[in-house]
Amino acid sequence: MTTPDTTVRVRFEGGRGGEAPLTWAQRFMYDVVESLRGQDTHLNFHIRADVPAGLSxxxxxxxxxxxxxxxEVLRTRFHPGPDGEPVQTVLASGTVEIGLVDGVGPDAVEDFCAAVRFADHEWPLRVSLLCDDDEPRHLVVTVGHAAVDQWAAALLGDQLTALLAGDAGGTPPDGEQPLDRARFEASPEGEQLRQRTLGHLEAQLRAAQQTLFPVASRVPETPRYWIGELDSPLGGIAIRKAARRLRVPATAVLLGLFAIFVGERGRTGAPLMLIIAGNRHTEAAMRYVGQLAQFTATTVPVDPDSVAATVRAASRGLLESYSFGQYPTLELQRLVETVGTQRGVALDLTTTLNVHHSDADMSPVSDEAFAEAVAQHEGATTFGWLSKLEVENYKLYLDARVDDRLHLWLRTDTAVISPAGTEALLRGMEHAMVRLATGDLKVAELMAQTGTPASSPATGDERVVDHSLVDLRDCLRLVTDATGAPAAVAVEDGDRLTAWVAPADPATVTPQDLHAACMAALPGRRTAMAPQHYVVCAHPPADPADLAQWRALPVVASATGR
Structure with a gap:
């Protein structure tokens, strides 16, 4: 780590100050940063600008x-308020420090910024001026992710470059700032947006599988979370041609293929995928310097007969869901709990796709040019491990950028996918793009060509109940472990998991008690779910394994427990 040789203090007079709750998007990222417990520095944005020659x-x-x-966001402090809830405080005036470092070249910039972490009550930026023989060469501004998203960081970079060049252009004085955004979200218009978005997300949650990883866990590596990086010159051309041929955005190609590979591993016919919504739908939002990005969700129905049809379905879901990406993050958490309790599942929303904005050339690619690219770039794809982390919030987090090349970064929980599986998944997505550039194939063909085990239908005690793959043996263990009583479970009426339970004192135990106990014991049991109906029996049968005997017992209470 390179430390400043000296520090220059710069006084600013910003005009407006004030305090407000965090905006929805600020709170979303604030909670992400806090949850990583100090291992969040990879989330920072490093804005670098070359200093024009001769500039002092x-x-x-x-x-x-x-x-x-x-x-204003650059002079905003994020910190707990009097009630413990985080707030943003914008200062009208103050001092920013610029660290001066001499004798450091451009290659040291990333290392210089790598360990920056922003604490409560601290400005969300660090400024470093890198010099060569006391001549300014490079200016690096590191900004925390709670303050800005990728789009806003690019806006700051454009402003910084213009200011260093002597151009006074930039954000208009009347542009919306985070304090204005907080006021909007508290307004009647903001309430309408909140209700509309949460309604969409609730519909997605009610149709979601409990987890995309109902398969057996593996012993995780140490550190547990690995970030694999694939760089493909051919992939950049292939995704462009495939997107043009299918008439979908490149993001839809990525989402559809990611859903196929994740769904096959998790035996999920229609995986629910979290995606990052930039929420830059208006001219004002395009100019907004602050954090606006949040998760939204879409279900991707996988068509086993056509990878192309799956990508088109992903495109439809993507375009719809991008309109539903602004909401209070705490209310989504409560909604996940509420829907999960009503359905009897512990919803696992830990698979995410984030496509970085780029100015990729999406012009048509002829068949001849593509054939030449395939020959030219054969074997040029590289894969490696970028870093390894002890703490991460997601089981799978795919970052993607498309320019003249395809760049994929997959953060993987090695308890669900091995390091070799991570590489195979990314290379499989690249292979699928090449195939989609000129044709189509079935999902089973894609799995065979990429060496990915194809999913199998439910067998034996496995059932699909309320969109979720469960094992009746695990459901029974859940009920008996949670209640401490003899029990039986079965699927009735096509799609209703019913439990018969014989508590020691059945007169004092209600179906609500049983459901609360099962929900408390459910987390971590990926192939179990809480029953949708409970029958409290007066006593256990002579043979607890005989379902017919359970059905013949005197019933004390019978209800959903909700």
Whole structure:
């Protein structure tokens, strides 16, 4: 880690100050950062600008001053309020420090910024001026993710470059700032947006499988979470041609293929995928310097007869869901709990796709040009491990960027997919893009060509109940472990999991008690679910394994327990 040789303090006078609750998007990312317990530095944005030759350190400092005065989020502190809930405090004036480092070249920039972590009550930025023989060469501004998203970081980069070049252009004075956003979210219009978005998300949650990973766990590696990186020059051309041929955005190609590979591993016919919504739908939002990105969700129905049809379905879901990405994150958490309790499942929303904005050339690619690219780039794809983490919030998190190449980064929980499986998944997605560029194939063909085990239908005691693959033996263990009583379970009326339970004192135990106990014991049991109906029996049968005897017992109470 390179430390500053000296520090310059820059006084700013920003004009407006104030305090407000965090915006919905700020709170979303604030909670992510806090949950990582200090291992969040990879989330920071490092904005680098080359300093024009001959520009003095004083002129650079003046550009930084203007940048901070103009963008309130750069002079905002995120911290717990009096009630413990996080708030944002914008200061009208203050001081920003610029660390001066001499004798450091561009290659040291990433290392210089790698360990930056922002604490409560601290500005969400660090400014470093890298010099060569005391001549300013590079300016690096590191900004925390709770303050800005990728789009906003790019806006700041554009402003910084313009200011260093002597151009006073940038965010208009009347542009919306985070304090304005917080007021909107508390308004009647914001309430309408909240209700509309949560309604969409609730519909997705009610149709979601409990987990995309009902398969057996493996012993995780140490550290547990690995980030694999695939770089493919051919993939950049293939996804462009496939997207044009199928008339879908490149993001839909990525989402559809990711859903196929995850769904096959998890034996899920229609996986629910979290995707990052940029929420930049208006001109004002396009100019907004702050955090706007949040998760939204879409179900991707996998068509076993056509990978192309799956990608088109992903495109339809993607375009719809992008309109439902703004909501209070705590209310989504409560909604997940409520829907899960009503359905009897512990919803696992830990598989995510994030496609970074890029200015990729999406012009048509002829068949001849594509054939030449296949020959030219054969064997040029590289894969490696970027880093390994002890803490991560998601089992699978796919980052993607498309420019003249395809860049994929997959953060993997090695308890659900092995390191070799991670590489196979990314290479499989690349292979599928190449195939889709000129044709189509069945999902089983794709699995065979990429060496991915194909999913199998439910067998034996396995059942699909309320969109979720469960094992009746595990459901029975859940009920007996949770209640401490003899029990039996069965699927009745096509899709209703029923439990018969004989508590020691049946007169004092209600179906509500049984359901609460089962829900408390459910987390971590990926092939079990809480029954949808409970029958409290007066006593156990002579043979607890005989379902007919359970059905013949005197009934004390019978209800859903909800």
């Amino acid at each position: 350190a004083e002129a650079v400092a003046a550009a930084v001053r203007t940048l901070v005065e103009r963008n």
